[in-house]
Amino acid sequence: MMTKRLNLSKAVVDFLSVNPEKKYTARQIAEWVCTEFPEECRTKRESSRVLETDGDLLQQLVAEIGTLRPQIQKKHPNLKTTEGRPRKYFFSEKTDSAEVDAAENPHVPALDITGITKIEERHLYPMLSAYLWAEFRVYAKRIDEKRSSNKRGPNGNRWLYPDVVGMEDLGAEWHPEVQNCVSEYADKRTKLWSFEVKLLLNRSNVRECFFQTVSNSSWSNNGYLVAGEIEGTETIKELRILCAAHGIGLIKLDIENPTESQALIPAKVRTEIDWDAANRLAVENRDFLDYLKSVRQFYQTGEAKQSDWDLQEVATI
Known part of the structure; x- marks a missing residue:
């Protein structure tokens, strides 16, 4: 037999x-x-000298699936993968651009990232805020482009605003006397962060989304591109090249457990704020103006007023 x-x-x-x-x-x-x-x-396990338990067999299959992935994808291009931890596998006949359209077009059903529930980009903002606070103690604030003036025309402010901004208190653990001393040099007490958030990054939109981040994060100390999902090893390779060249960082959000998200590529810290660029954002957008008011209040009082920041609990999806 x-x-x-x-x-x-x-x-x-x-x-x-x-x-x-x-x-x-x-x-x-x-x-x-x-x-x-x-x-x-059972045959595979019994013919092996190292697979002693069903758990060993399962781990072996997991490892082999990862090893076979490039070969399978070469033969079956419709088999796609996400990047980050853990990698996920899926079959799709949609083109890369069609997947982005499905994610970003409000008239198309929202992208099913988790396989459990359908979400929209707006759902990622509080998740990002929770991760930033848990991982970096960064106070985050949403910037709503709808609260901007339109005096420059329909595309006058295109790629001007980040989705989320943040403030890090570098001296939170310092002695009060040191805090008071450093307050004389306000730009040394904080780092100001900027984030562009996307549901999905793949080969069709990675460069556009990246340079959008470069454009609207130029004012900050730290600029990050944030993604709910990243598809394809080529996308990650492109991002590593671009991030190294322009100093932008990359965060992969964990949709199911936001505080377990990953900063896959750290941003290169810029020591100075571009206040001319910040001024334009403040003039054009009320949310950004409120953000700077909160930063100024922190410098004046030495404390961050939590009601000014997006520190609410993340809703379970």
Whole structure:
């Protein structure tokens, strides 16, 4: 009697193709393989000298799925992956640009990033604020472009405003006398942060989104591009090149657990604020003006008034 051998590549493609657009981790796929092909998996385990338990087999399948990924994607271009931790696999017949349109167009159903619920870009802002506070103790504030003047015409302020801004108190743990001394040199007490937030980054929109971030974060000490999802290794490679050249950082938001998000690429800190650029934003947008008022109040009192910042709890999705 011939023993059945597991064709893992075919199993992965078959599973994802009958569940289009849904995203799965390698572990979730491996668990399905173990359930769907018990005889083949038993044969694989028994023929190995190192796979002593079912847990060992599962870990081996997870590792093999990762190893086979480039080969599978070369043969099946519609099998796509996200970047960041954990990588997710999915099957989609949409072009990269169609996926971006689905994410950003309000007339198209919202992008299903988690495989559990549909979200819009606005849902990412409080998640980012929670992560920034938990990881960096940065006070964040949303900048709503709808609160801007239109005196420059429809595209006069294009790429001018970040989605979220922040303030980091560098002297939170300092002795009061040191704080008072440094208050004479206000630009040394804080770092001002700027964030451009996107639901999805892939090959079709990565350069446009990146240079949008460069444009609207030029005033700040730290500028970051933030993504709910990043698709494809080529996208990450492009971002690493661009970030190194322009000093912009990259944050991958963990949609299911925002405080476990990752700063994949740190921003290069600019020592000086571009106050001319900040002035234009303040003149054009009331939210940004309120942000600078909150920063000024911090310099005057030495304390950040929490009601001025977006420090609310993140709603569970």
